[in-house]
Amino acid sequence: MIMNLNFSRRQFLKVSGLAIAGISALSSLGVTYGMAEVIIITEQAEGLVIGDPTKCVGCRRCELACTEFNDGKASSTISRIKINRNLQLGYLGLYTGKCDEGKWGIGLIIQDICKQCPHPVPCADACPNDAIVIKPPINARVVDSDKCTGCKMCQRSCPWDMISFDSDTNKATKCFLCDGKPKCVEACPAEALKYVRWRDLSRSVPTRISPTSVISQEKIQACMGCHK
Amino acid sequence: MAKHGGWAGKVLRVDLSTGKISTENTIEKYKDFIGGTGIGYKVIWDEVPSATKPFSPENKIIFGTGPLAGTGAPCNGKTAITTLWPTCWPKPLVASGHMGGHFAAELKYAGYDAIIIEGKSEHPVWLSIEDARVELNDARRLWGLGIRRTTYEINLQMGHEASVAAIGQAGENLVPMSVIINSVSHSAGGGAVMGSKNLKAIGVRGTGSVYISGKKEEWEKAIKFHLSLLGANNQHVVPSSPQPWAEYYSPGSRWISSKGRNWEASRPPIETGSCDPHNLNRIAYRSNNAVFFLGNDAWKYTVRGNGCTGCPIRCHTILRVPSVYSKYAIPEIGQNTCGGLNFGRAFFKTFPDGPKSQTSIEACMVGMHFADDLGIWNNYGLLQRDFQKLYYDGILKTKIDEKEYKSYSWDKFEKGDPGFLFELLPRIARKDGELATALGMGTGYMLERWGISEEDWKKDPALQYWKMGHPRHHSNEDSGQIGVIINTQYNRDAQCHSHTNFIRNGLPIEVQKRLASELWGSPDAVDATLAYTPMNIYKAKMAKWSLLRKELHDALALCNWMGPISASPLKERGYRGDDSIESLLYTLATGDKKSCQELDHVAERILLLHRAITIRDMGTKEMRTMHDTIPDWVFEDIKDKSPFSKGTNRMDKEDMRIAMDMYYEEMGWDKKTGAPTLETYRKFDLGDVAEKLKQKGLLP
Amino acid sequence: MIKECSKAILDSIRESSKSGLLLPEKEIFSKFTQKLVKSHEQIRDDAIKAMLDEVISSNEDITVLYDSIYCRYYYSALTMTEAYARLLLLKKENSLHLMASIIRENSAKYPRPIPITVFQNFPFELRQDDILLCINKMIELQEYEDIEQVTTSIGNLFFYSKRYLDFDYAMMLAEWEDVGCIENP
Structure with missing residues (x-):
């Protein structure tokens, strides 16, 4: 995926190497010399895609629309909406002994969809290259493929395991809401997906993995700027 | 490259x-x-x-x-x-x-x-x-x-x-x-x-990708166009009941969604509702094959539709029938379509509570539970028809010993108790006993083993036995001579749906004839069901087209149970489908530009190679008499109605001879033997194949 | 005001078509007379009629149908076909006429007999007893003497018109649909 993005960003001071005690003092004095910017996303996304599992018929047309119409190739792996992994044996699946969902269970298929997390945005915070940014006017959290080095740190930081990795481009990729007209929603033959105004669902959805994100010192320091 | x-x-x-x-x-x-x-x-x-x-x-x-x-x-x-x-x-x-x-x-x-x-x-x-x-x-x-x-x-x-x-x-x-x-x-x-x-x-x-050669915008457009032409399962293009958006309806259509019809076993229930064909976000609600085959009672057990990758038509229905867990200790969830769905039910002649009853649904659940776990095939329903004939005609009793005979609960079978399947199906999978072993061999070998003449099977129209151990699969009952021709061509039941999808699409005969005239050159290519007319060249063209599209779909990996798109639900298109949809998709996906005629040419090559293998392995070029045979029941009628009168599927022997002549002619095959000619093989770049057949004396 | 009112009439016709209903003229009158009275304007029925005519002439999709006593009904062709609108009109009239029309149309057009379930299901939703009652009445009436029935081998009732189908043909078609199609999926 190649995009020319006009990023809006909230700029923070780079304050690495300074004693924590000194931050507030320096900030309040407005000292800015010798400091580069750090991206911390605080703006909310305008919308997000939500799925109704009782309606999902498991055809994966959403996965196909996501990758074919955006990337020109069909690939379940890089799809930013994830059906296949829950399709056969459910969300918790065999490893937990709870394979009661999916085709082999009661038929329920949970659509895994990017939550467009509110601040703090784990994938963006974990990116050492500030490659996950917001794209106006929708403010979806998107991967700036020019900056992405393919280190996969974002993948390990997303509690919902929603970051995909495209081995053709060697870049991470994630849901960018198709700039407000999500292809997956348009493609669903069962009205099981909706594009709605953003609301915080992150706490009501069980996480998939324990994120093991490493936040850079610079960002930690920047966080401290607000969270004193 | x-x-x-x-x-x-x-x-x-x-x-x-x-x-x-x-x-x-x-x-x-x-x-x-x-x-x-x-x-x-x-x-x-x-x-x-x-x-x-x-x-x-x-x-x-x-x-x-x-x-x-x-x-x-x-x-x-x-x-x-x-x-x-x-x-x-x-x-x-x-x-x-x-x-x-x-x-x-x-x-x-x-x-x-x-x-x-x-x-x-x-x-x-x-x-x-x-x-x-x-x-x-x-x-x-x-x-x-x-x-x-x-x-x-x-x-x-x-x-x-x-x-x-x-x-x-x-x-x-x-x-x-x-x-x-x-x-x-x-x-x-x-x-x-x-x-x-x-x-x-x-x-x-697989974690990789399938690349689309064409521009992604064009691909998106093509996909949406194709989706817009889809009907319900089997490309039935009208709803089964009158709907506000519809001009036509057909009670036999598999497009059965409607207001008030719900997936009741979903929590909460989901209404299938009115599915205007222009709304591409409701295609998945159109079909429910469990209801189509098992009756309206199946709504209350429907969890949702299911099916294959990329298919908005969900022809497999997921059912939740709690009673089978308490009665038979099998999972209350099951799913399948058509033959698989009917697998268990079809063994029984009657059920205590009627043909489309609770018990019949339970029989389906038990059947799916075993057949899809043991991995048993039903030969397009012939297994079950054979079984009924063997039992009710008293043949079975003479072929297996008394001890084995008594080991089955025939009273359960006669009553229509699904519990009978617990005795029969695992034994088929284990080859346990003479009956189970014989049934598992397939009809032809079973008859041979038991010294029963194939002719006896061909005589009984209820069996729908065609030839070579397999039954008819959309033959004369599904477009007269066209279906008969198609059923002569394969070495198992013909799995061609190109013709039946058109014939059963639910449009009035006048509209079907108009579409037929555009597709195959004359309205005379199609007849109204059970009102057949004598053979003509357009029927031969439709038969050939049907076979080529089947092979093309099998090669492209499209579903011939849904294609070709010979009609659509769109009034504004005059219900036309699009005959070149395969070429559009193939060209964009692969980057190899091929018109629909060029793709049909490849399909014909594939069909021709199938013919060549069959000739080689049968060791004869006499295909017309040895392979492309038609069972006698095609030429009979229970009420002895004459061929081409209204209300009969009966075909006429002389007319079918003409039909086969016309078909061979269309295919470029020798009329006398039914074997493809050297020129035909060469035309499809199969000259080397022809050479090998020639060495064995297998060219006409 | 007139313009607003025309727009409201148009919307209500389209809205009712969308939900699968015809809009009777008298409903439009009662609804909009009330509205207009409330707004203290002296408008006669003629004004509404004029607005309706205006709505019809300037919107191609709006169509009018007449029932047997010449009452007018409106629908929008955007969401409803003429076939369905006519069917709804028939549904408002007596069941005998409705059933006979549907049976004849099916026998003539497709051609086929139709199962009793057609009348039990949406959009007719008649009770089986009522359907049988109608059929029995038809037998006695001259104008329905062409309506016949056949029973398939699994006991389901189908209806046809002998003007278009003879008994054998209808019988075999019914058997094909009820049993044959299911056994030959």
């Missing part, structure tokens, strides 16, 4: 005898045959000598997908399984089965267009394919398990995303009437061929 989209690019070859795993370039070796059955027939012709037995290590089994598998082209979930067919009687010949589900897409994402399995392993193995990593694994631990458990075990090792195609106990025990199944309910024949090779299952996980 130019890079193509669509195809994954490689064909995987696994020699089970040596353990050697290799790949071939799809484009270099198989492009002229596209994929699917095309690759299958090519391998059988090139590599499997005639007189090979189905269960011999020299037989090969080919899992073929095509360039559209795994893409967003609607209805692309098929994997064609080609091999020497073990139920083909009196001599096994080449045939193919068509497995839906998610196997095809996963195989493509792993980087393969097809898998050729050859040889025989010393001990049970299963094949794992994880992108480039392909391994044979010990399956001794899995041998003896059902398909359900086998799939779980393999998913445990390969992860949740892997698609697993496995055989059950029937395949292991070399029961010819056995299947391979993936994704719960998607089956195709050939289970015992896998079993004979000691191959329990294939697990595949």
Whole structure:
């Protein structure tokens, strides 16, 4: 995926190497010399895609629309909406002994969809290259493929395991809401997906993995700027 | 060589005898045959000598997908399984089965267009394919398990995303009437061929991509266009009841969604509602095959529709029937479509509470539970019809000994108690006893074993037995002579749906005739059901078109149960479909520009190769008399109504002779023998094939 | 005001078509007379009629149908077909006429007999007893003497018109649909 993005960003001071005690003092004095910017996303996304599992018929047309119409190739792996992994044996699946969902269970298929997390945005915070940014006017959290080095740190930081990795481009990729007209929603033959105004669902959805994100010192320091 | 989209690019070859795993370039070796059955027939012709037995290590089994598998082209979930067919009687010949589900897409994402399995392993193995990593694994631990458990075990090792195609106990025990199944309910024949090779299952996980050659905007447009032309299952284009948006309706249509009709077993229930064809976000609600086959009671058990990758038509219905858990201790959830759905029910003549009753639904659930775990095939319903005839005509009693006879609860069978299936089906899979063994052999071999003449079977119209051990599959009952011609061509039941999808699409005969005139040159190509007219050249054209599109779909990995798109639900298009949709999708996906005529040309090459293999392996060119035969019941009528009178499917012998003449003529085959001529082989670049046949004296 | 009112009439016709209903003229009158009275304007029926005519002439999709006593009904062709609108009109009239029309149309056009379930299901939703009552009445009436019935081998009732189908043809078609199609999936 190649995009020319006009990023809006909230700029923070780079304050690495300074004693924590000194931050507030320096900030309040407005000292800015010798400091580069750090991206911390605080703006909310305008919308997000939500799925109704009782309606999902498991055809994966959403996965196909996501990758074919955006990337020109069909690939379940890089799809930013994830059906296949829950399709056969459910969300918790065999490893937990709870394979009661999916085709082999009661038929329920949970659509895994990017939550467009509110601040703090784990994938963006974990990116050492500030490659996950917001794209106006929708403010979806998107991967700036020019900056992405393919280190996969974002993948390990997303509690919902929603970051995909495209081995053709060697870049991470994630849901960018198709700039407000999500292809997956348009493609669903069962009205099981909706594009709605953003609301915080992150706490009501069980996480998939324990994120093991490493936040850079610079960002930690920047966080401290607000969270004193 | 130019890079193509669509195809994954490689064909995987696994020699089970040596353990050697290799790949071939799809484009270099198989492009002229596209994929699917095309690759299958090519391998059988090139590599499997005639007189090979189905269960011999020299037989090969080919899992073929095509360039559209795994893409967003609607209805692309098929994997064609080609091999020497073990139920083909009196001599096994080449045939193919068509497995839906998610196997095809996963195989493509792993980087393969097809898998050729050859040889025989010393001990049970299963094949794992994880992108480039392909391994044979010990399956001794899995041998003896059902398909359900086998799939779980393999998913445990390969992860949740892997698609697993496995055989059950029937395949292991070399029961010819056995299947391979993936994704719960998607089956195709050939289970015992896998079993004979000691191959329990294939697990595949692909993380790669299928590339679309054309511009993504154009692809998106093409996909949406195709979706806009879709009807319900079998491309029925009108709803089954009057709907506000509809001009026509047909109670026999599989488009059964409507206001007030709900997926009741979903929590909460979901209304299927009015599904205006312009609303592409409600296509999945149109069909519910459980209700279509089992009646309105099935609504209350419907959880949702299910089906293959990329298909918005969900022809498999997931049912939740709590009573079967308490009565039979089997899971209350089951799913399948058509033959699979009816598997259990079709054994019984009556049920205590009527034909479309609660008990009949329970029989379906028990049938699916066993058939899709043991991996038993029903030969398009002939297994069940055979069984009923054997019992009710008293034949069975004379063929098995008393002790065995008494080991079955015939009172349960006669009453329509689904519990009877607990006695019968596991025994078929185990070849346990004379009855079960004979049933599992397939009709032809069963009759031979029991010294019953095939003619006796051909005489009974209720059996719908056609030839070579298999039944009719959309023959004269589905478009007169056209269906008959189609049913003469294959070595198993003809699985062609091109004609029946048009005939049963639900449009008034006048509209059908208008469309027929555009597609095949004259309104006379089609007749109203049960009001047939004498043969004409346009019917021969439609028969040929039907067969070519079937082969084309099997090669592209499109579903011939949904195509071709010969009509649409769109009034503004005059209900026209689009005859060139395959060419549009093929060209955009692969980048290989081919018109629909050019694609039909490839399809004809594939069909011709199928014919050549059949001629070679039968060892005769006398196809017209030895192969393309028609059972007598086609020429009879219960009330002795004369052919071409209204209300009969009866065909006329002389007229059918003319029909076959016209068909051979259209195909460029010799009319006397029904064998393709040298010129025809050459026209389709199969000159080398013709040469080999010539050496054996098999050219006309 | 007139313009607003026309727009409201148009919307209400389209809205009712969307939900699968015809809009009777008298409903439009009662609804909009009330509205207009409330707004203290002296408008006679003629004004509404004029507005309706205006709505019809300037919107191609709006169509009018007449029932047997010449009452007018409106629908929008955007969401409803003429066939369905006519069927709804028939439904408002007596069941005998409705059933006979549907049976004849099916026998003539497709051609086929139709199962009793057609009348039990949406959009007719008649009770089986009522349907049988109607059929029995038809036998006695001259104008319905062409309506016949056949029973399939699994006991389901189908209806046809002998003007278009003879008994054998209808019988075999019914058997094909009820049994044959299911056994030959």
